Amino acid sequence: xxxxxxxxxxPILWSISILPFRLLYVLSDGFYIITYYIIGYRKKIVRENLxxxxxxxxxxxxxxxxxxxxxxxxxxxxxxxxxxTISKSEMEKRxxxxxxxxxxxxxKKGKSIALLCAHYASYEWAISINxxxxxxxxxxxxxxxNRYFDKLVRDIRSKFKATLITTKETIPEMGxxxxxxxxxxxxxxxxxxxxxxxxxxxxKFMGIEVPIHTxxxxxAKKYDMNxxxxxxxxxxxxxxxxxxxVLSENTKEVPNYEITDRxxxxxxxxxxxxxENYLWTHNRWKHRKLS
Numbered sequence: 001x002x003x004x005x006x007x008x009x010x011p012i013l014w015s016i017s018i019l020p021f022r023l024l025y026v027l028s029d030g031f032y033i034i035t036y037y038i039i040g041y042r043k044k045i046v047r048e049n050l051x052x053x054x055x056x057x058x059x060x061x062x063x064x065x066x067x068x069x070x071x072x073x074x075x076x077x078x079x080x081x082x083x084x085t086i087s088k089s090e091m092e093k094r095x096x097x098x099x100x101x102x103x104x105x106x107x108k109k110g111k112s113i114a115l116l117c118a119h120y121a122s123y124e125w126a127i128s129i130n131x132x133x134x135x136x137x138x139x140x141x142x143x144x145x146n147r148y149f150d151k152l153v154r155d156i157r158s159k160f161k162a163t164l165i166t167t168k169e170t171i172p173e174m175g176x177x178x179x180x181x182x183x184x185x186x187x188x189x190x191x192x193x194x195x196x197x198x199x200x201x202x203x204k205f206m207g208i209e210v211p212i213h214t215x216x217x218x219x220a221k222k223y224d225m226n227x228x229x230x231x232x233x234x235x236x237x238x239x240x241x242x243x244x245x246v247l248s249e250n251t252k253e254v255p256n257y258e259i260t261d262r263x264x265x266x267x268x269x270x271x272x273x274x275x276e277n278y279l280w281t282h283n284r285w286k287h288r289k290l291s
Contacts, residue, residue: 017084019232020204021238024078031074042281053206068276080124083156095125095240106226114183114220117230118267120190122240130161137162139187140170149259176240178223190216191267193284201257205264209289217259220251229266234277
């Protein structure tokens, strides 16, 4: 059954990926109408999240952000499909790095690097950094149940020199690379809500006290990695600018949770600047403390 689904869907995905961007976004507009107005995908969660975190805005202002966030989500989804056939030159034109020299500076330090980012703007296209580095690039992801699509995703990422590792593979791979002194870059999306029982740090995120995912910081400390934050700004439809900021060069000397808390503050800043570009469909505040 998995193979049949793959054989049926792959030609559709490939056909979408070869569309010129102008037509891709026409299709995205259609997806938006279906997702938001007809299906109402997670609309209740988005509305609750916006009311929780942006109470200073009026209902009308939050509704505008809500609709724009669904438009952005559809754009990002189709941009991910576009990665199937996008050229390196086209990617470099659409996803630029403002200060790649910050990354180059850390490479010269001779330690592996943890790159922390959020579900914000085109987080999928952040893999293009791998074409600009000399370290081995890894991206941590959640394995897809359909093994054919899982392989397809891995193959797509390999176009930009990125090696995908599942969450279960992460610690063994990092440990092996550390022991063999294999310098690597690990991309970690670290703004998700942790599973109950697996967290041990609480702090405020967007003004709400929630359990905090500390895996990125703990792994960086365990394997003595330097830490970078990837901030992405949407310049226009299909165009993004990424900026890198050093979070730590001596992780083992930094008090526990300080790196994580700083990361979350930076994520907050970019959300407040362009809230419509955050993935509000994630139930990020489901385990919040009730006053």
